[in-house]
Amino acid sequence: MIGMQKVAIIGVGMTDFGELWDKSLRDLTVQAGLEAIRDSGLPGEEIDALYAGCMSSGIFVQQEHISSILADYCGLTPKASTRVEGACASGGLALRQAIMAVASGMYDFVVAGGVEKMTDILTEQTTMALACAADREWEAFQGVTFPGLYAMMARRHMHDFGTTEEQLSQVAVKNHKNGAKNPHAQYRRPVTIEQVKGSSLIADPIRLLHCSPISDGAAAVVVASEEKAREAESDPIWVLGTGQASDTIALHDRREITTMDATVAAGREALDMAGLTIGDIDLVEVHDCFTIAEIAAIEDLGFFPKGEGGKATEDGLTELEGQIPVNPSGGLKSKGHPVGATGIAQAVEVVLQLRGKAGKRQVRDASIGMTHNVGGSGGTCVTHILGR
Amino acid sequence: MPRYRIRSRDIATMWGQDPVAVEKGLGIIEKAVPGIDEDTITISVEAARDALKRARISPEEIGAIYVGSESHPYAVKPSGSVVAAAIGAVGRMTSADYEFACKAGTAGIQTSMGLVGSGLIKYGLAIGADTAQGAPGDPLEYAAAAGGAAFLVAADDKGNVARIDHTVSMTTDTPDFWRREGQSYPRHGGRFTGEPAYFKHVVETSKMLMEETGTSPSDFDHAVFHMPNRKFPERASKTLGFTRDQVKQGLVVQYIGNTYSGCSPLGLCSVFDVATPGERILLTSYGSGAGSDSFHITVQDGIEERRELAPLTGDMISRKKYINYATYVKYREKLNFAE
Numbered sequence: 001m002i003g004m005q006k007v008a009i010i011g012v013g014m015t016d017f018g019e020l021w022d023k024s025l026r027d028l029t030v031q032a033g034l035e036a037i038r039d040s041g042l043p044g045e046e047i048d049a050l051y052a053g054c055m056s057s058g059i060f061v062q063q064e065h066i067s068s069i070l071a072d073y074c075g076l077t078p079k080a081s082t083r084v085e086g087a088c089a090s091g092g093l094a095l096r097q098a099i100m101a102v103a104s105g106m107y108d109f110v111v112a113g114g115v116e117k118m119t120d121i122l123t124e125q126t127t128m129a130l131a132c133a134a135d136r137e138w139e140a141f142q143g144v145t146f147p148g149l150y151a152m153m154a155r156r157h158m159h160d161f162g163t164t165e166e167q168l169s170q171v172a173v174k175n176h177k178n179g180a181k182n183p184h185a186q187y188r189r190p191v192t193i194e195q196v197k198g199s200s201l202i203a204d205p206i207r208l209l210h211c212s213p214i215s216d217g218a219a220a221v222v223v224a225s226e227e228k229a230r231e232a233e234s235d236p237i238w239v240l241g242t243g244q245a246s247d248t249i250a251l252h253d254r255r256e257i258t259t260m261d262a263t264v265a266a267g268r269e270a271l272d273m274a275g276l277t278i279g280d281i282d283l284v285e286v287h288d289c290f291t292i293a294e295i296a297a298i299e300d301l302g303f304f305p306k307g308e309g310g311k312a313t314e315d316g317l318t319e320l321e322g323q324i325p326v327n328p329s330g331g332l333k334s335k336g337h338p339v340g341a342t343g344i345a346q347a348v349e350v351v352l353q354l355r356g357k358a359g360k361r362q363v364r365d366a367s368i369g370m371t372h373n374v375g376g377s378g379g380t381c382v383t384h385i386l387g388r
Numbered sequence: 389m390p391r392y393r394i395r396s397r398d399i400a401t402m403w404g405q406d407p408v409a410v411e412k413g414l415g416i417i418e419k420a421v422p423g424i425d426e427d428t429i430t431i432s433v434e435a436a437r438d439a440l441k442r443a444r445i446s447p448e449e450i451g452a453i454y455v456g457s458e459s460h461p462y463a464v465k466p467s468g469s470v471v472a473a474a475i476g477a478v479g480r481m482t483s484a485d486y487e488f489a490c491k492a493g494t495a496g497i498q499t500s501m502g503l504v505g506s507g508l509i510k511y512g513l514a515i516g517a518d519t520a521q522g523a524p525g526d527p528l529e530y531a532a533a534a535g536g537a538a539f540l541v542a543a544d545d546k547g548n549v550a551r552i553d554h555t556v557s558m559t560t561d562t563p564d565f566w567r568r569e570g571q572s573y574p575r576h577g578g579r580f581t582g583e584p585a586y587f588k589h590v591v592e593t594s595k596m597l598m599e600e601t602g603t604s605p606s607d608f609d610h611a612v613f614h615m616p617n618r619k620f621p622e623r624a625s626k627t628l629g630f631t632r633d634q635v636k637q638g639l640v641v642q643y644i645g646n647t648y649s650g651c652s653p654l655g656l657c658s659v660f661d662v663a664t665p666g667e668r669i670l671l672t673s674y675g676s677g678a679g680s681d682s683f684h685i686t687v688q689d690g691i692e693e694r695r696e697l698a699p700l701t702g703d704m705i706s707r708k709k710y711i712n713y714a715t716y717v718k719y720r721e722k723l724n725f726a727e
Contacts, residue, residue, distance in 0.1 A: 122577070122578060
């Protein structure tokens with residue numbers, strides 16, 4: 001990153017993702033944060049600042065101001081602590097803020113975390129909380145929730161490109177297969193294509209097993225300057241590029257609904273910053289809140305031409321051993337989707353993969369990895385490229 | 389057991405759900421619906437009369453009546469006193485109503501055990517009965533049913549039906565299901581009602597009972613677990629190591645739904661339909677909120693001559709008349725224009 005200080009991720013931590021009924025928002029935050037700090041090998045007192053991604057703690061657990069909770073319960077007061085919100089992209093945005101803070105030279109040692117505690121309220125309340133990430137006046141008030149919005153994208157994708165229900169289902173099968181190998185995943189079990197296709201219809205053509213679940217969880221990474229990274233005894237993973245883009249919040253205002261322009265722009269920005277092309281990426285964690293989102297993402301990021309994401313998935317090109325392993329962690333689908341934590345958890349996975357510490361889901365010879373984190377139906381997108 | 393039944397698939401069709409998926413998912417084919425003139429008290433009285441017929445005692449000898457229910461007709465005014473009057477037990481006796489979601493019936497059995505065991509009373513009458521509520525369109529509507537069972541508890545042995553060898557309970561503050569004062573329908577925590585609520589309490593309490601009695605699943609001829617649907621008790625029994633054959637006779641939820649305070653007690657009654665002297669039964673109730681009562685029961689010789697003195701549970705379950713959703717709405721007074 002020209003003109004800026006080099007930035008590394010030197011520590012990662014995450015909780016299990018799932019229905020963690022015996023853990024509170026602060027329990028999860030502290031657990032992930034402490035694990036990341038321990039992993040960095042540096043003393044916590046040297047931390048300069050904290051950034052926390054969280055979408056809707058106010059509705060989910062009636063607690064706002066979690067920036068203070070984070071500093072307080074991690075024993076880090078009076079360090080600067082800031083909450084970042086961008087719907088399901090909150091975590092990715094918090095990471096980007098931390099990276100920029102270190103790159104600017106202002107800080108040397110920063111923690112970026114993400115957390116969401118979603119299962120304390122009833123499912124319909126959770127659905128309403130998530131619907132706040134859509135356009136309230138033009139979408140949510142009319143009764144549209146996220147499965148409905150993504151169903152429209154899926155339907156149009158099927159119409160324009162011949163994407164099939166099999167292909168939408170194959171994304172879930174592949175991600176569950178990977179998630180079964182991830183000890184932190186909410187669903188550590190494979191599913192068959194018949195199970196996916198036979199699951200309840202949520203919003204035609206989206207079925208239950210095409211959707212990511214409602215989850216609790218937290219994740220954290222320690223972001224450091226080059227100097228600090230050398231000081232630490234951990235295995236630094238370098239931030240090669242970062243990108244962020246916005247689009248209209250309402251789906252109907254988009255140029256087209258099968259492409260997320262924010263993904264295209266954020267992906268290109270990160271690649272340009274890293275001086276890489278998409279072919280250089282060894283693995284990618286994409287935002288598969290619904291399986292159609294993964295198909296669109298791998299096209300919009302440039303891994304496959306538009307309209308061929310479904311076929312690529314069906315042909316096994318996105319499997320762990322495929323041309324480009326997509327969501328080796330199990331993705332949002334199988335690993336779980338505590339919305340504010342997702343963007344950070346993606347970075348945790350890429351760091352583990354690049355360190356060669358991803359266990360049974362290890363991608364062979366991985367040296368460059370990418371994350372792709374989306375807010376809402378594509379109104380916000382944030383990407384990162386990390387390398388050894 | 390009320391004679392009206394509504395099929396799960398008729399409720400599912402009404403709400404635009406997949407009838408086959410619902411029936412398969414919950415394992416409930418149909419549920420018992422109370423008639424418009426039936427309530428927890430009338431069900432309790434009928435069950436109590438049958439219990440008296442089998443016990444062949446005079447109602448005046450009953451020293452205590454406990455009615456466990458979460459649908460007592462009155463918020464203030466006991467069901468137990470009405471039951472006492474209806475069966476001729478009023479006078480020198482005590483009574484109280486219990487509420488502990490679906491386990492208030494077994495709680496009454498335990499209280500009666502204490503009173504007869506201490507010699508304070510000769511006979512205790514413990515009843516679990518409900519006309520459970522499920523909000524229109526709520527998944528609870530498939531299960532919330534009506535029915536009840538009554539047990540006369542004594543410390544002496546004059547040809548008893550069964551002997552309670554041991555009981556143990558577990559109680560925690562687990563908010564999985566609740567109905568606040570003045571609310572017509574209960575609310576629930578969705579999937580939270582499973583793992584940390586039902587399964588934790590049912591499995592742990594059953595294990596405690598087996599530990600304290602030095603038994604293992606293979607020692608029991610029958611096992612009855614609270615049955616909010618068919619899946620939960622089947623899974624709990626499998627976790628504990630019971631076979632399908634052991635739980636089969638007590639599993640009546642498919643045909644009557646979840647009768648709440650009457651639920652596991654009715655499962656026990658169904659076992660009494662066929663049980664032979666010497667057989668051992670494990671009974672574990674569950675009440676949201678949450679707790680479980682577990683019992684080690686041994687069937688006694690008295691069952692043979694007393695069984696036929698009143699209608700069998702299985703006969704009451706098969707005596708039925710189907711109603712459609714509209715009639716169900718009428719009988720359950722779900723159309724309320726006053727509010």
